Amino acid sequence: MLSHDELSLLRDRHPAWRLLRAVNAALVIGFLGRTFVEDNVRVLTQRELVSRLDDELYALREQLGEDAYPKSAAAYVTDWASPESGWLRLYYLEGSDEPHVDATPSLEKAVAWVGTLQERAFVGTESRLHTLVGLLQQIVQGSDTDPERRLEHLRAERSRLDEQIARAEAGEIDVLDPTAQRDRYQQFASTARELLADFREVEVKFRALDRQMRETIAGWDRSKGELLDQLLGDRNAISESDQGRSFQAFYDFLLSAERQEELGHLLDEVHRLESIVADERVRRIDRDWLTAADRTQATVRTLSDQLRRFLDDTVWLENRRVIELLRGIESASVALRDARPDLVMELDATRPEVALPFERPLYVPPAPPRIDSTVSEAADSAETAALFTVDHVDHQRIVSQIRAALRHRAQVSLGDLVDEHPPEQGLAELMAYFALTEDGIDLVIDDEARQRVEWLADDETRREADVPTLLYVRHDQSPAKDLP
Incomplete structure (x- = not known):
């Protein structure tokens, strides 16, 4: 549990806690939660967000009076995107001069926590217990290096499957009752929303690395190789971390056409059950996952773009410097020719000879001669008189x-x-x-x-x-x- 000082620091500095303490928290959580979280919107232009907020404020003032929320919609958006609030991220897309807006993970955490305050008509516990036990079994069995114990577990699982197959062939099928179906659906919906919210946090971490990379490039005054070594090390550290490995595995899963088809088929089958009250957001959760993951992956690609842009700029500057040196040499040569016509300089060649190391053939040891000194059996019967006959x-x-x-x-x-x-x-x-x-x-x-x-x-x-x-x-x- 956190200490009193740590909690006080979080209350004063964490954007999600500041949002819960804000005077207009109901407006922020309600409007931004519907706009970004419920609809899984990852980017909006500032103009479009101000237009939507203007309609929201008009409806609220009709309901609460003209004095409710006195600021303009543009002023509210600016306040919510300020560093003091930190509920919106205001930025520019490459190739566009219009500001764009996206929600921050702190806003999504506040929206999710407020959603848990609502009283639920049904609270399922069985499915979560099975999930917890299953996770423990995966941890224990996945970390066991003893082949005998692993074989014992696989044989036991095969026995259970054979028993279920035999019962199914006999017409005995275990079917989940409506309560168990709603319990598992509620757990799936909750976990799916949490997973969708995690993508914003992962994106923030990758974006922080991109910002750090830009700052490093801007202030770098040493060799290009040292900078690349440092940047690639940071990039590999993110990719090889637990968070990076988990995200990459999830993204690879989503990119599989077979997995996507299987997930879409399962969602359709679940939402056709009569006992399930369909949630439209959960119905399209596979597409929302793919959109959020692609957005996060695009942030990762900006790291490679920064490296390529840095190398291109460096090469351009080096070429420009070479051209300036050549022009300086040419100008100095012309000036010396006019001032000292007797000045003579000899050059060994008009251009350097380039000899690349790999153009030289590698050393090949000579093959040792193989001499067979044995005499075949047919040598005794061969006609050798012609060898000694010499015509003069x-x-x-x-x-x-x-x-x-x-x-x-x-x-x-x-x-x-x-x-x-x-x-x-x-x-x-x-x-x-x-x-x-x-x-x-x-x-x-x-x-x-x-x-x-x-x-x-x-x-x-x-x-x-x-x-x-x-x-x-x-x-x-x-x-x-x-x-x-």
Whole structure:
């Protein structure tokens, strides 16, 4: 229980308690409760709220007299949104220059507490007892790490389900009586309204974090990385807190189309029961939950918007500073050129070379060679005589044939030589003609002109080769006596 000093402080400072002590509490709670809480309105323009309040004041003055509530509707709205009252939040939406109004959690708490003062025709206790026992069972069973006890509980639950299935198959169905139905409906309606009211409080906490982030950005004079580290830490602290985890789980539940369809079907079935007095607000509570959760999630998204806007502004300022420096360098260069025409400065390059670390290939160790030194069994029976047979081309014989051909001619082609002296050793002898280096004989090879050389092998098989045109030219300075 709170102490006397704490209660006195709450009475003087808490907006909900100040509202209960206010002279015009009946007007504030009645009008704002219907406008924002009962209809689940999350935002109204100030003009529309003043118009509605003006109609409310007109009706009250018709009933209570002209002296009742002497201020104008606009003055009342301004008073209720002031920091001294704190029952309304006056703000501007992005892209709009018209003030908007929303109720505060303190107003919703005062409205909810006043609603509990009304005498209820029916006070249910059974459903709440079952709910409490069920919550205790969830806590105990959900925190038990013993697999055997968990299996024991699951088997017991399966036995109860099998028993209920057997009774249903036999036609024995347990049906809630009208009293039990009204009891559970009353508990559902109360919990649904409390849950809807909690969204405003969660939204206030996220909005306070957004305000703190703006204040931090406005006064930050250190590096951008340190600021991002601090802001992201605060953002993660909210997301990882019990309140943030619970809200995210609830929001994920609402976003599930299957869950929404199931919840809507259950609400329709409940409100078709004759024993239930339908509450229109409870009938549409699933849509109100989704609207309130989306509004709260939009407040969370503003945190990311602030970070993005800060980064964009920082990059713009840095680019602007770079441009100013470049212009200063250009102006100084022009001034130095006019004042010191002999000033010379050498640059290594006209632009820097950028070498990104990930453009370099990673080190790949060379694959070790794998040598198989084993000899297969078939090696003993293989024919190896060809490995030791070596054909030797008689180079001197080829030179003698060329000199004989050049005795009466200035040049001779490879085709003429092959026609006169067919190769005895095939292609090897033909290649020897290209490797000739002898004094008095010049080789002229034309790679662009091709010639086809043909000859008969020892087995009477015609062979041919497509080779560059090769000419042997007699050196003019070679003495005739050198030719045999």
